[in-house]
Amino acid sequence: MLQFSKHLYKRGLKITLILTNFIARVSHSLPPFPILTISDGYDHGGFASAESAQTYLDSFRRFGSQSLRELLRHLSSSASPADCLIYDSFLPWVLDVANELQIATAVFFTQSCAVANIYYHVHKGLIDLPLPNREIEIPGLPLMKPAEFPSFIYQLGTYPAYYDLLVNQYANVDKADWILCNTFEELEREVLEYLKKIWPSIRAIGPSIPSGYLDGRIEGDREYGMSILDLDGDVSRKWLEGRRKGSVVYVSFGSIGKVAAEQMEEMAGCLKSIDRQFLWVVRPSEVVKLPKNFMVETEEKGLVVSWCQQLEVLTHEAIGCFVTHCGWNSTLEGVSLGVPMVTVPGWTDQTTNAKFITDVWKVGLKALANSDGVVKREVLLQCIEEVMVGERGSEIRQNATIWKTMTQNTFESGGSFNGVVDEFLAKMVR
Structure with missing residues (x-):
């Protein structure tokens, strides 16, 4: 608005x-x-x-x-x-x-x-x-x-x-x-x-x-132009500087919904084992769900912040993949800025947005949850690697670029x- x-x-x-x-x-x-x-x-x-x-x-x-x-x-x-x-x-x-x-x-x-x-x-x-x-x-x-x-x-x-x-x-x-x-x-x-x-x-x-x-x-x-959250924008931007183009996994599950403790643990396990650098937004209320010593053990390759200026992050050339909860704002930002996505929808409209990201616009890959509704670390790892460097991910990356151009043309x-x-x-x- x-x-x-x-x-x-x-x-x-x-x-x-x-x-x-x-x-x-x-x-x-x-x-x-x-x-x-x-x-x-x-x-x-x-x-x-x-x-x-x-x-x-x-x-x-x-x-x-x-x-x-x-x-x-x-x-x-x-x-x-x-x-x-x-x-x-x-x-x-x-x-x-x-x-x-x-x-x-x-x-x-x-x-x-x-x-x-x-x-x-x-x-x-x-x-x-x-x-x-x-x-x-x-x-x-x-x-x-x-x-x-x-x-x-x-x-x-x-x-x-x-x-x-x-x-x-x-x-x-x-x-x-x-x-x-x-x-x-x-x-x-x-x-x-x-x-x-x-x-x-x-x-x-x-x-x-x-x-x-x-x-x-x-x-x-x-x-x-307005926020009810403290933004760690400078911290995120400075950390991204100097990272290789398309090398960083950006993870954010939004500003409102709670993430199950088991899902947080699986995401942490994925990022700890992945051979890539990562930037993960974890709200203060969710930090207690992280495994003990996670931030210390991953400080050489990752950064955890309480919030950031997401637009600045998504437009940084170091970002190669956006692991998202598929809120509509995040969905629009990812599509408009041409960032390939891995979808981990939670509740409300996110499941429908994920459907369009993966099957209609084809700019992302859905990380499938198990029967308990949890996306396991092995699945997350496979999806991230596929989107960033895989053969199937090649089409996703091309489509992401096409949608970015289409959005810009609409505005221009x-x-x-x-x-x-x-x-x-x-x-x-x-």
Whole structure:
């Protein structure tokens, strides 16, 4: 959303970012836009202080609706009233508030169109649940096995609050003036063509990656512009300097999901035995899952950091492979920057993203888990070696380069952003 805001700002629109009180307070860096805040009912502790996910979501809906309504009413009598409200699709109540105050709306989907299509079909009752034990056909998508669906659908009943959150995104989506998706036409052409028949106002405006890594249209745009995490960027960059081209394995399992202790142990065992250098992001909460003395025993060939500037890492010539949990942001970054991937999906949309990485775009190899859901070190080792130097990996590396070029061409030709920005300018400027 920040990246889209930068493009709107560059074209002359005034941007205000609305955050919860807690997120605004704990963020380490904030974007160059005015910040306003609303309440989620947990102003001092945020989500972590709520009794449960469902309790938090109920509170956010109640307190958020009230405080957002008050904020927008206050803006209506100011010199800069809100003309359009762009909101995260996980918060459908925002549209109700905006419609009440007669403000234009744009819902922003931060997951892939493929995943949006699946959840839409679930919401409409067009998919039988529990999923049948066979390949399933959905318009706009390749044939998919049950285990390739988002985990909340495949493993029905897990995390019911999140299931409701994801499926209920579509309760009022057709009432929004625009439906924005963090993707681009070439990447998800078939599913976009299908969704346009359902939602004529859908627009692909991605990948939402700082333009400094793609077309350079926004000067100095090398960071997303906001973080609630401390970044060890300088440490990672300095360590990568001087490493041979394509020699380093980069591993990151994302910023939210917990990784099972056994999976951490298997990943550590792989990196300890592999005859390659590695950079591994391990969040502070996950460090306790590392084998004893792992960092000491591997300090000659590896570096473990609590976080890093992933874009800087992925664009470094030393990186030869990205072992990823397949979150949508990481997926877009890997595809857009041309980095071959080994997929180790965990939960939510990651399993579906992994399907597209390996079978549709063919820029990665899936590390298959055992019956306990754990990818063993031998499998990880084999996949990494294949992607980096193997014969099958040769096609993957070539495809990764092709997708990098395609992404850059999309941006250099004006990109998906500009057409949507023109629409906003036509309708929003007073």
